Amino acid sequence: MKRLLLNGAALAVASPALAQELNLYNWGNYTSPEMIEKFEAETGIDVTITDYDSNDTALAKIQAGGHGFDMVVPSSTFVPIFIGEGLLMEARPDQMENFEHVADRWRDPEFDPGRRYTVPWQWGTVGMSVNTTDYDGDINTAAIFLDPPDELKGKINVLPEMVDVMSLAIYYHGGEQCTQDREVLAEVRDTLIAAKPHWLSIDYGTVEKMANEDIAASTNWNGASMRSRLQNEDVAYGYPVTGYPVWSDNLAILADVQNVEEAKTFMNFVMDPENAAMLSNFARYANGIAGSEEYLDEVMASAPEINVPEEFADAGVDAKTCPPEAMQIYRAIWTEVLQ
Structure with a gap:
């Protein structure tokens, strides 16, 4: 409290309010600038966004502490890990005003029963993006990057x-998902090691590179592939018939959050249908909020990347958290691949 003297009388004057802020740690190129501008305008809270490129990167950063972030957006496979290690606040989004808009499919997920920690951000699939001017063969196969055709060798990207x-x-x-079958994993390891020399890069920034034809094919997230296609009609998205992951990303408040009320305000904000639609219209993924459909861009309604063709629907596998023993083997293989 400050005091000013006016004609000898002391008047109490409230000090200026501290600036409201929110620090969001999220996947790169994944947050709608329009939605953030709306949030800042409506609340007066300034949002700072820091990017990461993988769940492992985000988890390691949060585990190390001293990061300064308030919120993070882990995939469903990592949410139980974050919760189990005490890294998330039990923010009880299920008791927030806008929770009523969460679609039935996402109200009580196995990875966060009752939605005590997280709310839906966006969800989608992992498949193959291919420039059809470079390759006119079957794109609905993981062989695109695991046993590359000659036309694509040296032109392939793989997500990190x-x-x-x-x-x-x-x-x-x-x-099967989370397998620890040594025979299968030996084949996986040998295939990845043999395929890597035919890859051009291991990078998550595929949107512009696919659109500009800097790469001809990539393992990819469906929304990123759609964004490329909207810039270059030759880009197509394939669903591997042998199986592909169906994932969801989720907004959570960190246990060591600095700006608690601001974070809760943002969590409630993204569950509003119009605001959730802004996320989808930017990143081109489905969002898990019922009623957002009426605010979506028309191109979303018929996009083959968002609406899985019936012939490939059964090949989708809902991603789940694998046991530590399986993850240890996968990390060993992945580390060898990256060398």
């Missing part, structure tokens, strides 16, 4: 997300 890549490779060899 271990679980996604390992899952595609495991399904390709007939294995």
Whole structure:
């Protein structure tokens, strides 16, 4: 409290309010600038966004502490890990005003029963993006990057997300999600090691590179592939018939959050249908909020990347958290691949 003297009388004057802020740690190129501008305008809270490129990167950063972030957006496979290690606040989004808009499919997920920690951000699939001017063969196969055709060798990108890549490779060899079958995993390891010399890069920034034809094919997330296609009609998205992951990303408040009320305000904000639609219209993924459909861009309604063709629907596998023993094997294989 400050005091000013006016004609000898002391008047109490409230000090200026501290600036409201929120620090969001999220996947790169994944947050709608329009939605953030709306949030800042409506609340007066300034949002700072820091990017990461994989769940492992985000988890390691949060585990190390001293990061300064308030919120994070882990995939469903990592949410139980974050919760189990005490890294998330039990923010009780299920008791927030806008929770009523969460679609039935996402109200009580196995990875966060009752939605005590997280709310839906966006969800989608992992498949193959291919420039059809470079390759006119079957794109609905993980062989695009695991046993590349000659036309694509040296022009392939692979996402730096271990679980996604390992899952595609495991399904390709007939294995099940989270398998610890040594024979299957030996085949996966040998296939990845043999394929890597034919890859151009291991990078998550695929949107512009696919659109600009800097790469001809990539393991990819469906929304990123759609964004490329909207810039270059020759880009197509394939669903590997041997199996592909169906994932969801979720907004959570960190246990060591600095700006608690601001974070809770943002969590409630993204569950509003119009605001959730802004996320989808930017990143081109489904969002898990009922009623957002009426605010979506028209191109979303018929996009083959968002609406899985019926013939490939059964090949989708809902991603789940694998046991530590399996993850240890996968990390060993992935580390060898990255060398």
